[in-house]
Amino acid sequence: MDKEYYTKRQSPVDEIVKRLIVGTTEKPEKFLFTGHRGSGKSTELNILSDEVKKYNKYFVVKFSVSETLSIYDITYIDLLLTIGSEIYKQAFKNDIKISKELCKDLSEWMIKRTKIEITEENVSAGLxxxxxxxxxxxxxKMRVEATTREEIRKELKPRLGDLVEKINTMIYSIEDNSKLMESDKKIIVIIDDLDKLDLKRAEELFYESSNSLTLPNCSIIYTIPLSIVHSNEYTQIKQNFxxxxxxxxxxVWKSNGEKDEEERKTLTTILEKRMDLKLISNEAINIAIENxxxxxxxxxxxxxxxxINAIMRNRNKIEIEDINSTINNMRNDFDRILRKEHYLILDEIHRTKVAVxxxxxxxLFHNLSVLEYLNAKRWCDVHPLIVPLLKERMEKQKNSKDTAR
Known part of the structure; x- marks a missing residue:
C-alpha cells in the first residue's frame, strides 16, 4: 500500500503484530478482526501485513473474499478451499515448490472432486x-457459477476431513521448503472483506462452522462483521479462536458530549494527505467531520x-452548501431503511450511550445507524446523520401522545 496516504490512529494492529511475533503458544494463532464497515480495516490489515513481513517470521498470504468468492454466497467449504488455493498460488508465485508427488496427489484429488480438467497444454507446463x-x-468458477459452487459443496462436505488433510499436508510441505526453513517462517493467512457478508450468512459461517475454520494448521486472521460481536452467539464463537x-x-465526540479535538485532527490529517486544504473551507471540513x-x-x-457538487456549481473551492447537499442525500438514505421499531432503540442508545x-x-450496527467507540471502555451512539431524523420522529411521537390526552 502507499504509506504516503496513511495516518497513524488508534488501532489494535501493533498488539496483533506483537502477539504473532512473540508467539505465546506453539499452536498457530487464529484471530478475529472487526470494526464498522468503512472504518479502515483494509488499510490496517495492509499495515499489519507489511509489519509482519519486517520480522521475517511469516510467509504472508493475504486475499479478499470480494475478489476470490461470491460475497453473497459463501460457506465454510468455499472458504477452506480458497485458503488452500491462495496459499499454493502465493507459494508458486514466489517459486516455493512442493514435492512432485504431493503436487500430483493434489491435482488428481482436485480433478476428481471438482470435475475441473487440465488441458494437455497445462500438463506440459509442469505439475x-x-x-x-x-x-x-x-x-x-466458484466466484461466478452458482451451480459449480453447489456441486463442489455437495462433493466436499462429507469429505471435510480429506480437504483439511490436503490443505495441511500442503502447508507442511511449503513450510519445509528451504526458502522458508532457513528463517523458520510459518504461513499466516489474512482474509479481508468477510465483514461485508450479510448478517444471516455471517452468523451461519462463524457460529455454525467456526470449528471448521480453525482446522488449517497455520495462523489465520478472519475479518468479521461488528454486528456478530454484539450477537448472543459471540461468546461461543470467540471460544474457538x-x-x-x-x-x-x-x-468525533467523547462519551460526555465534549468534542474530541485530538481525534478530529486525525481526520483532518487524513484529508490533508489526499487534497490541498485550500480547496475546501474550514467550515465545510468541520461539518463533514461532525456528520x-x-x-x-x-x-x-x-x-x-x-x-463534485462544487464543480457542478462552477466553484473552485468546496463550501458549506456543497457538503450539506451530500449530507442531505446520505440522511435520506438512512431515512429509507429505518423503521418505527428502529427509532425506539435508537432513542434509547442516543440517551444512554449503551447498546441494548x-x-x-x-x-443497526450492520447498516451503520449505530456506531461504537472506545475511551477507557466502549460506548455507542447514533450516527450523527440520523440524529435530526430521530429528534423529528420523537417530537412527532410526543405531540401525538399530547393530542391523544
Whole structure:
C-alpha cells in the first residue's frame, strides 16, 4: 500500500503484530478482526501485513473474499478451499515448490472432486504450473457459477476431513521448503472483506462452522462483521479462536458530549494527505467531520461528493452548501431503511450511550445507524446523520401522545 496516504490512529494492529511475533503458544494463532464497515480495516490489515513481513517470521498470504468468492454466497467449504488455493498460488508465485508427488496427489484429488480438467497444454507446463492453473480455474468458477459452487459443496462436505488433510499436508510441505526453513517462517493467512457478508450468512459461517475454520494448521486472521460481536452467539464463537480485536471508529465526540479535538485532527490529517486544504473551507471540513461520526468511508465519501457538487456549481473551492447537499442525500438514505421499531432503540442508545440487546440492534450496527467507540471502555451512539431524523420522529411521537390526552 502507499504509506504516503496513511495516518497513524488508534488501532489494535501493533498488539496483533506483537502477539504473532512473540508467539505465546506453539499452536498457530487464529484471530478475529472487526470494526464498522468503512472504518479502515483494509488499510490496517495492509499495515499489519507489511509489519509482519519486517520480522521475517511469516510467509504472508493475504486475499479478499470480494475478489476470490461470491460475497453473497459463501460457506465454510468455499472458504477452506480458497485458503488452500491462495496459499499454493502465493507459494508458486514466489517459486516455493512442493514435492512432485504431493503436487500430483493434489491435482488428481482436485480433478476428481471438482470435475475441473487440465488441458494437455497445462500438463506440459509442469505439475506445479498445472496445479496453479487448476486452482485459478476453480476460483473463477466458484466466484461466478452458482451451480459449480453447489456441486463442489455437495462433493466436499462429507469429505471435510480429506480437504483439511490436503490443505495441511500442503502447508507442511511449503513450510519445509528451504526458502522458508532457513528463517523458520510459518504461513499466516489474512482474509479481508468477510465483514461485508450479510448478517444471516455471517452468523451461519462463524457460529455454525467456526470449528471448521480453525482446522488449517497455520495462523489465520478472519475479518468479521461488528454486528456478530454484539450477537448472543459471540461468546461461543470467540471460544474457538485465539482472540478477537476491534478497530474502533475515530471519535468525533467523547462519551460526555465534549468534542474530541485530538481525534478530529486525525481526520483532518487524513484529508490533508489526499487534497490541498485550500480547496475546501474550514467550515465545510468541520461539518463533514461532525456528520461522519468518525466513520472513514462516510467522511471520504462526503468530501468526494462535495467536490463534485462544487464543480457542478462552477466553484473552485468546496463550501458549506456543497457538503450539506451530500449530507442531505446520505440522511435520506438512512431515512429509507429505518423503521418505527428502529427509532425506539435508537432513542434509547442516543440517551444512554449503551447498546441494548436484540436482533434489531444487530441490524443497526450492520447498516451503520449505530456506531461504537472506545475511551477507557466502549460506548455507542447514533450516527450523527440520523440524529435530526430521530429528534423529528420523537417530537412527532410526543405531540401525538399530547393530542391523544
Amino acid at each position: 506445479e504450473a498445472g496445479l496453479n492453473y487448476l486452482l485459478g480455474k476453480l476460483g473463477t 485465539t482472540d478477537a480485536f476491534i478497530l474502533p471508529n475515530i471519535r 461522519s461520526g468518525g466513520n472513514l468511508y462516510h467522511f471520504v465519501y462526503m468530501i468526494r461528493s462535495a467536490c 440487546d436484540g436482533k434489531i440492534l444487530l441490524e
